Amino acid sequence: MDEQVQRGKQWLEILLKLMNIPADVQLGRVEENDKQGVSCWLTIDEANLDQGQINALVGKKGDTIDAVQYLANSLLNIGLGDTAPCFFTVELNGYRIRRQAELVAIAQSAAARVRDTGTPEEIKYLSSVERRQIHSILESSDDLTTESQGNEPERRLIVKLR
Structure with missing residues:
Protein backbone atom coordinates (compact mmCIF):
# COMPACT_ATOMS: atom_id res chain seq x y z
CA MET A 1 0.00 0.00 0.00
CA ASP A 2 2.86 2.40 0.70
CA GLU A 3 3.84 2.10 -2.95
CA GLN A 4 0.32 3.08 -4.08
CA VAL A 5 0.23 6.05 -1.71
CA GLN A 6 3.64 7.25 -2.93
CA ARG A 7 2.49 6.79 -6.52
CA GLY A 8 -0.47 9.07 -5.82
CA LYS A 9 1.77 11.74 -4.31
CA GLN A 10 4.17 11.57 -7.27
CA TRP A 11 1.31 11.68 -9.79
CA LEU A 12 -0.14 14.84 -8.22
CA GLU A 13 3.29 16.50 -8.04
CA ILE A 14 3.86 15.80 -11.74
CA LEU A 15 0.40 17.11 -12.63
CA LEU A 16 1.01 20.34 -10.69
CA LYS A 17 4.40 20.75 -12.37
CA LEU A 18 2.80 20.29 -15.81
CA MET A 19 0.24 22.94 -14.83
CA ASN A 20 3.09 25.30 -13.87
CA ILE A 21 1.92 25.33 -10.24
CA PRO A 22 4.90 25.57 -7.83
CA ALA A 23 3.55 23.38 -5.03
CA ASP A 24 4.64 20.37 -3.04
CA VAL A 25 2.26 17.60 -1.99
CA GLN A 26 2.06 16.30 1.56
CA LEU A 27 0.68 12.90 2.49
CA GLY A 28 -2.09 13.30 5.01
CA ARG A 29 -4.37 10.90 6.81
CA VAL A 30 -3.84 7.36 5.63
CA GLU A 31 -6.47 4.89 6.78
CA GLU A 32 -6.35 1.20 5.94
CA ASN A 33 -9.46 -0.93 5.64
CA ASP A 34 -8.76 -4.59 4.87
CA LYS A 35 -11.87 -5.01 2.74
CA GLN A 36 -12.00 -1.70 0.89
CA GLY A 37 -8.36 -0.67 0.53
CA VAL A 38 -6.59 2.46 1.67
CA SER A 39 -7.89 6.00 1.97
CA CYS A 40 -5.25 8.71 1.68
CA TRP A 41 -5.29 12.51 1.74
CA LEU A 42 -2.97 14.33 -0.66
CA THR A 43 -2.65 17.92 0.52
CA ILE A 44 -1.33 20.53 -1.90
CA ASP A 45 1.01 22.88 -0.03
CA GLU A 46 -0.24 26.41 -0.70
CA ALA A 47 2.84 28.18 0.76
CA ASN A 48 4.14 29.20 -2.68
CA LEU A 49 0.74 29.84 -4.25
CA ASP A 50 -1.09 33.13 -4.62
CA GLN A 51 -4.85 33.40 -4.14
CA GLY A 52 -5.46 33.31 -7.90
CA GLN A 53 -3.65 29.98 -8.20
CA ILE A 54 -5.53 28.57 -5.22
CA ASN A 55 -8.86 29.70 -6.68
CA ALA A 56 -7.96 28.20 -10.07
CA LEU A 57 -7.01 24.85 -8.51
CA VAL A 58 -10.17 24.66 -6.40
CA GLY A 59 -12.38 25.95 -9.23
CA LYS A 60 -15.95 27.16 -9.18
CA LYS A 61 -17.83 25.14 -6.55
CA GLY A 62 -14.83 22.80 -6.27
CA ASP A 63 -15.13 21.60 -9.87
CA THR A 64 -11.39 21.64 -10.60
CA ILE A 65 -10.22 19.97 -7.40
CA ASP A 66 -13.01 17.39 -7.83
CA ALA A 67 -11.80 16.68 -11.38
CA VAL A 68 -8.19 16.28 -10.20
CA GLN A 69 -9.35 13.92 -7.45
CA TYR A 70 -11.48 11.94 -9.92
CA LEU A 71 -8.51 11.57 -12.28
CA ALA A 72 -6.25 10.45 -9.44
CA ASN A 73 -8.72 7.81 -8.31
CA SER A 74 -9.49 6.62 -11.83
CA LEU A 75 -5.97 6.52 -13.26
CA LEU A 76 -4.10 5.27 -10.21
CA ASN A 77 -6.46 2.35 -9.57
CA ILE A 78 -6.53 0.93 -13.11
CA GLY A 79 -5.35 -2.64 -13.49
CA LEU A 80 -4.65 -3.39 -9.84
CA GLY A 81 -5.91 -6.96 -10.13
CA ASP A 82 -6.21 -8.46 -6.65
CA THR A 83 -4.59 -5.44 -5.01
CA ALA A 84 -7.03 -3.36 -2.95
CA PRO A 85 -7.57 0.14 -4.36
CA CYS A 86 -6.22 3.33 -2.84
CA PHE A 87 -8.80 6.12 -2.57
CA PHE A 88 -7.31 9.61 -2.74
CA THR A 89 -8.76 12.82 -1.34
CA VAL A 90 -7.08 15.91 -2.80
CA GLU A 91 -7.06 18.83 -0.34
CA LEU A 92 -6.08 22.46 -0.82
CA ASN A 93 -6.47 25.43 1.50
CA GLY A 94 -8.88 23.55 3.80
CA TYR A 95 -11.50 23.24 1.03
CA ARG A 96 -12.40 19.59 1.70
CA ILE A 97 -12.66 20.09 5.46
Whole structure:
Protein backbone atom coordinates (compact mmCIF):
# COMPACT_ATOMS: atom_id res chain seq x y z
CA MET A 1 0.00 0.00 0.00
CA ASP A 2 2.86 2.40 0.70
CA GLU A 3 3.84 2.10 -2.95
CA GLN A 4 0.32 3.08 -4.08
CA VAL A 5 0.23 6.05 -1.71
CA GLN A 6 3.64 7.25 -2.93
CA ARG A 7 2.49 6.79 -6.52
CA GLY A 8 -0.47 9.07 -5.82
CA LYS A 9 1.77 11.74 -4.31
CA GLN A 10 4.17 11.57 -7.27
CA TRP A 11 1.31 11.68 -9.79
CA LEU A 12 -0.14 14.84 -8.22
CA GLU A 13 3.29 16.50 -8.04
CA ILE A 14 3.86 15.80 -11.74
CA LEU A 15 0.40 17.11 -12.63
CA LEU A 16 1.01 20.34 -10.69
CA LYS A 17 4.40 20.75 -12.37
CA LEU A 18 2.80 20.29 -15.81
CA MET A 19 0.24 22.94 -14.83
CA ASN A 20 3.09 25.30 -13.87
CA ILE A 21 1.92 25.33 -10.24
CA PRO A 22 4.90 25.57 -7.83
CA ALA A 23 3.55 23.38 -5.03
CA ASP A 24 4.64 20.37 -3.04
CA VAL A 25 2.26 17.60 -1.99
CA GLN A 26 2.06 16.30 1.56
CA LEU A 27 0.68 12.90 2.49
CA GLY A 28 -2.09 13.30 5.01
CA ARG A 29 -4.37 10.90 6.81
CA VAL A 30 -3.84 7.36 5.63
CA GLU A 31 -6.47 4.89 6.78
CA GLU A 32 -6.35 1.20 5.94
CA ASN A 33 -9.46 -0.93 5.64
CA ASP A 34 -8.76 -4.59 4.87
CA LYS A 35 -11.87 -5.01 2.74
CA GLN A 36 -12.00 -1.70 0.89
CA GLY A 37 -8.36 -0.67 0.53
CA VAL A 38 -6.59 2.46 1.67
CA SER A 39 -7.89 6.00 1.97
CA CYS A 40 -5.25 8.71 1.68
CA TRP A 41 -5.29 12.51 1.74
CA LEU A 42 -2.97 14.33 -0.66
CA THR A 43 -2.65 17.92 0.52
CA ILE A 44 -1.33 20.53 -1.90
CA ASP A 45 1.01 22.88 -0.03
CA GLU A 46 -0.24 26.41 -0.70
CA ALA A 47 2.84 28.18 0.76
CA ASN A 48 4.14 29.20 -2.68
CA LEU A 49 0.74 29.84 -4.25
CA ASP A 50 -1.09 33.13 -4.62
CA GLN A 51 -4.85 33.40 -4.14
CA GLY A 52 -5.46 33.31 -7.90
CA GLN A 53 -3.65 29.98 -8.20
CA ILE A 54 -5.53 28.57 -5.22
CA ASN A 55 -8.86 29.70 -6.68
CA ALA A 56 -7.96 28.20 -10.07
CA LEU A 57 -7.01 24.85 -8.51
CA VAL A 58 -10.17 24.66 -6.40
CA GLY A 59 -12.38 25.95 -9.23
CA LYS A 60 -15.95 27.16 -9.18
CA LYS A 61 -17.83 25.14 -6.55
CA GLY A 62 -14.83 22.80 -6.27
CA ASP A 63 -15.13 21.60 -9.87
CA THR A 64 -11.39 21.64 -10.60
CA ILE A 65 -10.22 19.97 -7.40
CA ASP A 66 -13.01 17.39 -7.83
CA ALA A 67 -11.80 16.68 -11.38
CA VAL A 68 -8.19 16.28 -10.20
CA GLN A 69 -9.35 13.92 -7.45
CA TYR A 70 -11.48 11.94 -9.92
CA LEU A 71 -8.51 11.57 -12.28
CA ALA A 72 -6.25 10.45 -9.44
CA ASN A 73 -8.72 7.81 -8.31
CA SER A 74 -9.49 6.62 -11.83
CA LEU A 75 -5.97 6.52 -13.26
CA LEU A 76 -4.10 5.27 -10.21
CA ASN A 77 -6.46 2.35 -9.57
CA ILE A 78 -6.53 0.93 -13.11
CA GLY A 79 -5.35 -2.64 -13.49
CA LEU A 80 -4.65 -3.39 -9.84
CA GLY A 81 -5.91 -6.96 -10.13
CA ASP A 82 -6.21 -8.46 -6.65
CA THR A 83 -4.59 -5.44 -5.01
CA ALA A 84 -7.03 -3.36 -2.95
CA PRO A 85 -7.57 0.14 -4.36
CA CYS A 86 -6.22 3.33 -2.84
CA PHE A 87 -8.80 6.12 -2.57
CA PHE A 88 -7.31 9.61 -2.74
CA THR A 89 -8.76 12.82 -1.34
CA VAL A 90 -7.08 15.91 -2.80
CA GLU A 91 -7.06 18.83 -0.34
CA LEU A 92 -6.08 22.46 -0.82
CA ASN A 93 -6.47 25.43 1.50
CA GLY A 94 -8.88 23.55 3.80
CA TYR A 95 -11.50 23.24 1.03
CA ARG A 96 -12.40 19.59 1.70
CA ILE A 97 -12.66 20.09 5.46
CA ARG A 98 -14.90 23.16 5.03
CA ARG A 99 -17.03 21.42 2.41
CA GLN A 100 -17.42 18.35 4.63
CA ALA A 101 -18.75 20.58 7.42
CA GLU A 102 -21.18 22.16 4.93
CA LEU A 103 -22.34 18.71 3.78
CA VAL A 104 -22.93 17.58 7.37
CA ALA A 105 -25.05 20.71 7.93
CA ILE A 106 -26.99 20.12 4.69
CA ALA A 107 -27.61 16.47 5.64
CA GLN A 108 -28.70 17.33 9.18
CA SER A 109 -31.01 20.09 7.96
CA ALA A 110 -32.63 17.84 5.34
CA ALA A 111 -33.01 15.05 7.91
CA ALA A 112 -34.69 17.40 10.38
CA ARG A 113 -37.15 18.67 7.73
CA VAL A 114 -38.01 15.10 6.66
CA ARG A 115 -38.58 14.06 10.26
CA ASP A 116 -40.72 17.14 10.94
CA THR A 117 -42.86 16.95 7.82
CA GLY A 118 -42.67 13.32 6.72
CA THR A 119 -42.11 14.64 3.19
CA PRO A 120 -39.08 13.54 1.17
CA GLU A 121 -36.42 16.22 0.78
CA GLU A 122 -34.54 16.76 -2.48
CA ILE A 123 -30.95 17.99 -2.39
CA LYS A 124 -29.70 19.33 -5.73
CA TYR A 125 -26.37 20.48 -7.11
CA LEU A 126 -24.10 17.91 -5.49
CA SER A 127 -21.25 16.10 -7.20
CA SER A 128 -21.31 12.30 -7.15
CA VAL A 129 -18.67 12.37 -4.40
CA GLU A 130 -20.78 14.75 -2.31
CA ARG A 131 -23.92 12.63 -2.79
CA ARG A 132 -21.95 9.60 -1.60
CA GLN A 133 -20.75 11.59 1.44
CA ILE A 134 -24.32 12.52 2.39
CA HIS A 135 -25.40 8.89 1.91
CA SER A 136 -22.62 7.96 4.37
CA ILE A 137 -23.53 10.73 6.83
CA LEU A 138 -27.16 9.58 7.02
CA GLU A 139 -26.70 5.80 6.67
CA SER A 140 -26.68 5.27 10.44
CA SER A 141 -30.14 6.87 10.79
CA ASP A 142 -32.67 4.17 11.65
CA ASP A 143 -35.61 6.22 10.39
CA LEU A 144 -34.17 7.67 7.16
CA THR A 145 -32.97 6.42 3.81
CA THR A 146 -31.30 8.18 0.89
CA GLU A 147 -31.27 7.55 -2.83
CA SER A 148 -29.95 9.30 -5.91
CA GLN A 149 -32.37 10.04 -8.75
CA GLY A 150 -32.09 11.45 -12.24
CA ASN A 151 -29.21 11.73 -14.65
CA GLU A 152 -26.12 13.92 -14.59
CA PRO A 153 -25.89 16.87 -14.47
CA GLU A 154 -29.37 17.09 -12.87
CA ARG A 155 -28.87 14.07 -10.60
CA ARG A 156 -30.07 14.76 -7.07
CA LEU A 157 -30.22 13.12 -3.67
CA ILE A 158 -33.53 12.27 -2.00
CA VAL A 159 -33.76 11.94 1.79
CA LYS A 160 -36.93 10.23 3.01
CA LEU A 161 -38.42 8.22 5.85
CA ARG A 162 -37.92 4.44 5.74
